[in-house]
Amino acid sequence: MTPPEMSGPLTGVRGIVLTQAWAGNWCTSLLGQMGADVIQVEVRKRIDIWRGSYDAPIPSQVRGKKPLQQPWNMGAGYNSICLNKRCITLDLGTDEGMTIFKRLVPFADFVAENFSPRVMGNFGIGYEQLKEIKPDIILASLSGYGHDGPWANVPAIGGTIEPTAGQSALLGYAGDQPLNSGQMFPDPIAAMYGVLGIAAALRHRDRTGEGQYVDLSMQEANASIIGDAAMEYVLTGRQRPRMGNRHTTFAPHGIFPAAGEGQWVALACETEAQWRALSDLAGRGWAADARFTTLEDRKRHEDDLEAAISEWSRETSREELVAMLLGAGVIAAPVHDAFEVARDEQMLDRGFLRAVDHPQTGEWTQATLPVHFSATPAEHFRPAPCQGEHTAEVLEELLGLSSDEVDALVAAGISGEGPPA
C-alpha cells in the first residue's frame, strides 16, 4: 500500500487527529487539502455524529449508485467536510487501542481534537502527557467555551454558541426577534480559526523547536468576527439593532424579489454613481425624488426606498436584473440555492467546486479548498474516508504492523469498521 499523493504548502506535515462533528473535522480537512497527511482516529463505539448513525437511511439520490453502501459512510454531513483525510479506527477505551494511539503520536506534527474539555485528560493524553511522548508536539483543542473558566465544561454546539457569542442578537429582520442561521455557522468559523492557530504554531515550532497548546473557544472565535459590534457598544453604549440585510452606512443594500416564485436578487449601492445608475435603470425618477436624493435621505427613508425597489425588481427575471445591474456598475448577485451553487461557473472554473467520486456514494459536486496557491497548488482531492478505510495502510506504513497483527486488532474489536459487536 502506498500513501496518498500530497500537494500544497503543508506537504510533509502530519496530524493525528481525534476530531469529530463539523468544526474539528473541517479544520483538519482544510489542513489535509493544503497537503498535510491527516490521520483521523475514530472510535467505533462512538460513531462520529456527522456520519449519522449505523442504521441511518441511505439518501434517495445516492441509493444504488455503488455496489457497496454502508449507512455510516453515506452521510452528506461527514462526506462534505472530510476531504483529504485518512481514517483509522481504534478503541481508545482499551489499553491496546490507547497504546497504538500513543505509538502514532511521535509521527505527528500536530494532534487536534474537539471533545469536551475533560475527555483528553481522562484518556491520559492531555497536552502535558502528549509532550512527554513528543516534546515539540502541537495540540489544538476546539471546544465550545475553551479549556478554562467557569463555563469550560458547559456543553455546546453551533446552535447554542451562535446565541452566546452575540451573533443571534444581531441576526434577524429589523424590529423582529433574534434568529439563528439556518446551519451551525459557528462551527466552520472555529474550523478556519483552527487552521490559522495550527499554521502559526507550526511556524513557531519550525523556528524554535518549541511546540504549544492551542486552546480554541468557539464562543471567542465567533465573538471576534462581530468585534466591530462589540466596539460599537464600548464606544457608544448602543447595542447594534437587527437590520436584516441593511448596511450600517449604505442604502440601498438588500435582497429583493425578482419575477417568479422564490427568486431573489442582492443589490447594493456603495457610491452615488451606483445609485444614479440604478435610478436610471429603473427609470422611475428615484434620483430626483426628495426622499432619496442623498445617502442621508435614503437611509432616513429606507423603508420607502426598499418598497420602491421591490415593486420594480419583481417585474423582471433574476438573471435579467443581475445582468443589467452589473452592466450598469451596480453591486448585484443572484441568491443561489444549493443546486445553483453546484452549477456555478465561476467556482467550477476555478476548481473550487469539483466532482469528487466517493467509493460508496458516487460522484457529486463538492466544495474543496477555498484558497488557491500559485507555487504549491492543492492538486489532489480525495473523498471523505470510509470508517476505518485506512487502518491497515496507516498501521503498516507508520508502525510496521503486519496484516496478521492488524487482523488481530480487528478480531478483538479494537479496530475494524461498522457497528461494534
Added chain:
Amino acid sequence: MTTPGNRGALEGVRVVDTSTTVAGAWCSRLLAGLGADVIVVEPPEGHPIRHLAPFAEDGTSAPAAYLLADKRSVQLDATGEQGLAAVRRLAAGADIVVSSSTPSALEARRLRFADLEAPGLVMVHVTPHGMTGPLAEVPGNDLTVAARSGWASINGMDGRDPLKPAAWQSSYCAGVMAAGSAVAALRYRDAHGVGQEVDVAETEVMTGTFAPALLRSQYEGRLPARPKEMNITEGPVPVADGYFALTLSRAHFWRDAMNLLELPDLAEDPRWESSAYRREHHAEYTERVQERMTHWNKMDLFDELAIRRVVAGPVLSMSELLENVHLRERGFWVRPLEDPTAPEFAGAPFKLSATPFSLRTTAPEVGEHTDSIANVEVDA
C-alpha cells in the same frame, strides 16, 4: 527597527496591507495579533473602513477602531506614479502583502506579483470572486457573497427576503481563511525560499461554510427550506427576559429539559426520544414547551440545564457579553498593551500557550507612521 512587545509566532514578519476591504483588514489584523509588524497603506482621505458607520461621538468609526488596531499607517497618494512607486517599494520589501484589488487594477498600477520582483514574497489576494474566472473583475461585497455562495438561501424566514450574516461576517471569514493560508505559505517560503500568490475568494470561503447543505441537497434531491415560523426546533424563542435557543438533539437533552420545565408526560413518553420523530411532530409540543420556557429567566434556565449537561444558548447582547463571567475569567476582553486607557476590544480568537495572541496598539491616525517608515526604508 524595533517593535516592542513583538514576540508572537510571526515575530520579525512584515506585512504591507494595501487592501481596502473588511476581509483584507481582518486578515492583516490577525497577522498583527500573531506578532507581525503590519503597515496599512492609506490614501489621503483615509482607509475606506474609516468612513463606515457606526461612529462614536468624536467621529471614530467603530469598525475602523477594531479592524485597523495594532497596525502602523502610511499615507500614500497612489493615484500618481510617485505614490505608486512608493507602494511598490514598500510591498517588495515585505514578507506578506495583502491586496483586495482586481487583476486589471493591479495590472494598471503595475502592482502584480511579478511587477514587485520579490520572489520570496507571499502576496495574498482577498477578493469577492477570486483572481481568475469569468467573475474576476465583477465587484461584490458582504451581501453578494452571502447571496452567491448559497448561504443566504437557507437563512431567514420563508416568504421573506433571505438573510445575509449580520454585519461583515462573510468578510471576516474570508480574512480568517486568508490569514491561515498566508501563514502556511510563509512557512513554506521560510523552508524553501519560494514565495507565491495566495488567492482567496470570499464567495468560495462562504460556500465552504455551506458545504454540508450543498452536498445534502444533491444526495437528497431536494433543497432545504427556510422556516415558516420560529420555534425551538429552529432557533431562539422567547423567555421571561429575552430569547433562548434549546436545541434538543439527543434523547437525554429532551428528557432532562422536559423534566426541568415540569412537563413529565413529554419527558417520559418514549416516542419523543427520537429526534427524527420530534422534528416531524413538533406541532404537538412546541407551544407547551415554549409556554413553560416563558416562566424562566434566560441565565437561570441556562445554569440549570448546564448542570444537567443539556446544550442550551441564551441570546446574549453586547452588554451581557462584556459582563459575561466566563469571558472575563478567560481574559477575552483586552485593552491594547501600549494604551491601557483605551476602550476594551474583543480579544484573541484562540489562545496559544507559547506565543500568545496580542493587541499592542489602538488604530493609528491616517499616516501616523509615514515619516518613520519612510526613514526605515532609507536605512534598509
